[in-house]
Amino acid sequence: MTKTNDGFALPRRVILQGVASVALVGLGKLALGVAPAFAANDKYPEEAFKQKSVDDAIKLLYGKTAEKSDKVKLDAPEIAENGAVVPIAASSTLADVTSISFLVAENPNALVASYRIPAGTVPSVANRIKMAKTSNVIVVVEAGGKLYSATKEVKVTVGGCGG
Structure with missing residues (x-):
């Protein structure tokens, strides 16, 4: 268990699920076509x-x-x-x-x-x-x-x- 500042305990599983959700949102943006800084056709010089x-x-x-x-x-x-x-x-x-x-x-x-x-x-x-x-x-x-x-x-x- 991880304790917060207000004394409530958060299970480690809840924290990990939150981190995983944030990562999935980022991957979803990539899959939906939000362009990264480098286009796919740019070739490393x-x-x-x-x-x-x-x-x-x-x-x-x-x-x-x-x-x-x-x-x-x-x-x-x-x-x-x-x-x-x-x-x-x-x-x-x-x-x-x-x-x-x-x-x-x-x-x-x-x-x-x-x-x-x-x-x-x-x-x-x-x-x-x-x-x-x-x-x-x-x-x-x-x-x-x-x-x-x-x-x-x-x-x-x-x-x-x-x-």
Whole structure:
């Protein structure tokens, strides 16, 4: 028996039934056609994630090049004291954003994250990425069939001592 704050005892079976009901409601929504974040026909861009250069990764991921835009905002620290956990965020004021991707020029594999942005969603994502060393971080936003980007250099320090 599990006791509640008001002193009533709830059998474990009642609690488990409630949890199972919530899970079934979620599965029911999926079965009724409520779309998940990724459509079934979206294919994981495995080859793009294997590319060593930023240009090759963008070409495989999108098939075109990006132009710089002041409507794409990249938030990243100037100095990252720990290259294993670098906080980054991107947002855009562009209309019809369909994807946002993060790339790091000096990483062994340039593409570090790529997100599909469902229609009607605020085009803003945040992540913590791993950086091998000081490098340019590039965010690429796909909007209206075109690519836009922003770049920022992030300095990775050794041992977190700033130098």
